[in-house]
Amino acid sequence: MKAEIIAVGTEILLGQIVNTNAQYLSEKLAQIGMNVYFQTVVGDNKERIAEALKIADNRADFIICCGGLGPTQDDLTKDIFAEFVGRSIEVHEPSLKKMRELFKKRGINMTENNIKQAYIVSGCEPLQNDTGLAVGVALTQNKHHYILLPGPPKELKPMFDRYAVPWLQSIIGDQQPLHSKFLKFAGIGESILEDRLKDLMEQQIDPSIAPYAKEGEVMIRLTTKAETQKKAFEKMKSVENEIIKRAGKYLYASENITFEEALIKMMSSKNLTLSVAESCTGGKVSELITSVGGSSSVYRGGVVCYSNQMKHEFLHIPMEVLEGKDAPGAVSTQTAEMLAENLNHQTNTDWSISVTGVAGPSESEGKPVGLVYIGIKQKGSPIKVKSVQLPGNREMVQLRAAKYALYQLWKEIREI
Amino acid sequence: MKAEIIAVGTEILLGQIVNTNAQYLSEKLAQIGMNVYFQTVVGDNKERIAEALKIADNRADFIICCGGLGPTQDDLTKDIFAEFVGRSIEVHEPSLKKMRELFKKRGINMTENNIKQAYIVSGCEPLQNDTGLAVGVALTQNKHHYILLPGPPKELKPMFDRYAVPWLQSIIGDQQPLHSKFLKFAGIGESILEDRLKDLMEQQIDPSIAPYAKEGEVMIRLTTKAETQKKAFEKMKSVENEIIKRAGKYLYASENITFEEALIKMMSSKNLTLSVAESCTGGKVSELITSVGGSSSVYRGGVVCYSNQMKHEFLHIPMEVLEGKDAPGAVSTQTAEMLAENLNHQTNTDWSISVTGVAGPSESEGKPVGLVYIGIKQKGSPIKVKSVQLPGNREMVQLRAAKYALYQLWKEIREI
Numbered sequence: 001m002k003a004e005i006i007a008v009g010t011e012i013l014l015g016q017i018v019n020t021n022a023q024y025l026s027e028k029l030a031q032i033g034m035n036v037y038f039q040t041v042v043g044d045n046k047e048r049i050a051e052a053l054k055i056a057d058n059r060a061d062f063i064i065c066c067g068g069l070g071p072t073q074d075d076l077t078k079d080i081f082a083e084f085v086g087r088s089i090e091v092h093e094p095s096l097k098k099m100r101e102l103f104k105k106r107g108i109n110m111t112e113n114n115i116k117q118a119y120i121v122s123g124c125e126p127l128q129n130d131t132g133l134a135v136g137v138a139l140t141q142n143k144h145h146y147i148l149l150p151g152p153p154k155e156l157k158p159m160f161d162r163y164a165v166p167w168l169q170s171i172i173g174d175q176q177p178l179h180s181k182f183l184k185f186a187g188i189g190e191s192i193l194e195d196r197l198k199d200l201m202e203q204q205i206d207p208s209i210a211p212y213a214k215e216g217e218v219m220i221r222l223t224t225k226a227e228t229q230k231k232a233f234e235k236m237k238s239v240e241n242e243i244i245k246r247a248g249k250y251l252y253a254s255e256n257i258t259f260e261e262a263l264i265k266m267m268s269s270k271n272l273t274l275s276v277a278e279s280c281t282g283g284k285v286s287e288l289i290t291s292v293g294g295s296s297s298v299y300r301g302g303v304v305c306y307s308n309q310m311k312h313e314f315l316h317i318p319m320e321v322l323e324g325k326d327a328p329g330a331v332s333t334q335t336a337e338m339l340a341e342n343l344n345h346q347t348n349t350d351w352s353i354s355v356t357g358v359a360g361p362s363e364s365e366g367k368p369v370g371l372v373y374i375g376i377k378q379k380g381s382p383i384k385v386k387s388v389q390l391p392g393n394r395e396m397v398q399l400r401a402a403k404y405a406l407y408q409l410w411k412e413i414r415e416i
Numbered sequence: 417m418k419a420e421i422i423a424v425g426t427e428i429l430l431g432q433i434v435n436t437n438a439q440y441l442s443e444k445l446a447q448i449g450m451n452v453y454f455q456t457v458v459g460d461n462k463e464r465i466a467e468a469l470k471i472a473d474n475r476a477d478f479i480i481c482c483g484g485l486g487p488t489q490d491d492l493t494k495d496i497f498a499e500f501v502g503r504s505i506e507v508h509e510p511s512l513k514k515m516r517e518l519f520k521k522r523g524i525n526m527t528e529n530n531i532k533q534a535y536i537v538s539g540c541e542p543l544q545n546d547t548g549l550a551v552g553v554a555l556t557q558n559k560h561h562y563i564l565l566p567g568p569p570k571e572l573k574p575m576f577d578r579y580a581v582p583w584l585q586s587i588i589g590d591q592q593p594l595h596s597k598f599l600k601f602a603g604i605g606e607s608i609l610e611d612r613l614k615d616l617m618e619q620q621i622d623p624s625i626a627p628y629a630k631e632g633e634v635m636i637r638l639t640t641k642a643e644t645q646k647k648a649f650e651k652m653k654s655v656e657n658e659i660i661k662r663a664g665k666y667l668y669a670s671e672n673i674t675f676e677e678a679l680i681k682m683m684s685s686k687n688l689t690l691s692v693a694e695s696c697t698g699g700k701v702s703e704l705i706t707s708v709g710g711s712s713s714v715y716r717g718g719v720v721c722y723s724n725q726m727k728h729e730f731l732h733i734p735m736e737v738l739e740g741k742d743a744p745g746a747v748s749t750q751t752a753e754m755l756a757e758n759l760n761h762q763t764n765t766d767w768s769i770s771v772t773g774v775a776g777p778s779e780s781e782g783k784p785v786g787l788v789y790i791g792i793k794q795k796g797s798p799i800k801v802k803s804v805q806l807p808g809n810r811e812m813v814q815l816r817a818a819k820y821a822l823y824q825l826w827k828e829i830r831e832i
Contacts, residue, residue: 013452015443017532020434027431036429037464039457048453072548191487195527282697282706293777293810301726303719304702310717314730321561361709394709
């Protein structure tokens, strides 16, 4: 059940477009239980497309090609493929008829080169194109299975889902599909988490355990084959429990959602409201929160108090705290405290957080780039302030400070 | 000058992430005059990585690998590569030292598996990692040139640009390098711009003309080979002038900077200050602005008035404008007007903008998803309001509304 994806297109090799087709196909193939071992990208070049086909044929049972089915001169895939499998090209009459009707309906003259899009390989199963003109190809020969799909994602996706997947499933028959479960962690680094799970991962048990890190989040993916998702999740249960035993403190979700989604979900379920006062993050905290659909039930708003004037004007921080020789300054415990306190007083939300720090590129108030203070205020409770020294450039300090603030908030709320 | 990119990572083959690294590297390699003939993706598997290296070695002079340099067990690239070229692995002491210091500074215990990230291949040129821990590798052997880069884009990009590109350029030596000039446009769609330049692009002249579209921006890249950048730019001059003659109205920069950077640059050079009141964009406008280094000389701050309460509390919009049977509502010309007017009054900045609209996923106040009002206030001048109906899902509406607001501001300021 080894599969290989070959994407054809010079524009991918020139870096003009990202190969999102390979991602789409890989994900779908995994879902029906196929193992994609290689993805290859090759340009619109006869010899190199043939070479890619030959290599794939040697190492895969299923070869899925995409791109190069269009009407132009550099659309070569069908011709080269036909030659590769030793078959002839013929016109698929229903596709040609459909094409002629479409052009007529639109009142456009159909140029000759369009006929190419109705070509199929003799003896193949044509794959209908519901959203475009180029017909696709499915073929089994010498125990190898081939699919040719058009390159534009809006044509490739429906053709693959509606016609190629059923064709593939009819071949693989009773194979059990792969199911994945995602455990998502925050506040713990990838290497530390992996260290805790090392022995489990080394045993190469079923389910397989794979870690992935993103800024501020680590994901553990458990994967196994089973008839149904329910059965797969049952099979995973004991491994999942063992992982939670070792690192459950940092687990924020048992599904593939972002940290912000989990935070909003938790706050929403507890009917909690939030407001944000942010300086160095410049809107990033609010933007992360409001990128979550449904965040308006939790998030009331915030002040981006980027200048001292704004801190003073909107959140009433005395200028003598912010500026002057002996003042604590804008980047200080005192300012973080007062920002969250005053914001909470003004907005009357259940929680308020503040972020003030030095995002860079240069230091400020004699304080180093990356120094950040977070104020966390629960209505009616004493304010808490955390400080942290974050690494990275301006963009990373801003992102990390925002993630850190949301993580501290999550921790506080989870503990109540 | 044949190059091949090998991306290592099972998560790509499972379709969990898109291979954006290959796109980035392909684009950059093309710019320095290299022809990428194949991109390959292979999983975290010893035999298959070795196979991919062998195939690439047979058909390319330059092999750029990315991914698999991290601390975990499935990070295999360096070990397999060392075996492939018949060299040993050794610790790169400066990288290890840096790593130890970093862990110490952050007060985290450095686990043993991290040392792997300081490994290099004996006799290679180490490539410094300014934004992460895993050191990269550059090696020439038997007229083949190899580069190993870390997988996370935020580490790969700076390492490639700062250290790998100069190394590659030192090898390709006397080849006339490619130079590019970037013309950046806003407020015009890619297809309309391309239509205006169609004849120029079809002639396949030198410099070559290539368009790229990103949300809210279109870039035209002019590329030619020349000894120096100065000579290249001279060669491009007449084509550049022709393009500006046809679409100069939409040109915001003649260098590869983002629209926000151009806006901040323009406002900064005119000593103008800005404040922002945003509702549906939830912090996105402020975040776009403050992602630009040096924006603090222009941007004073803003209010993320996500709820009506915040609009009332911080920007004094009367509740009878926001709510009630016959009220204009939060998404209205009146609210956009008052938000920008009141914010401008309170902050006393030269310019203030407001954004209010329906980001979705569902309609609000009986108004459709994508309807957005922008208020633009120059201190001492009458307020202007623009409205627009934007397409797309929540994320797209938020981004497009933020970009649209900044574009309207840019147009106003440019015209004064």
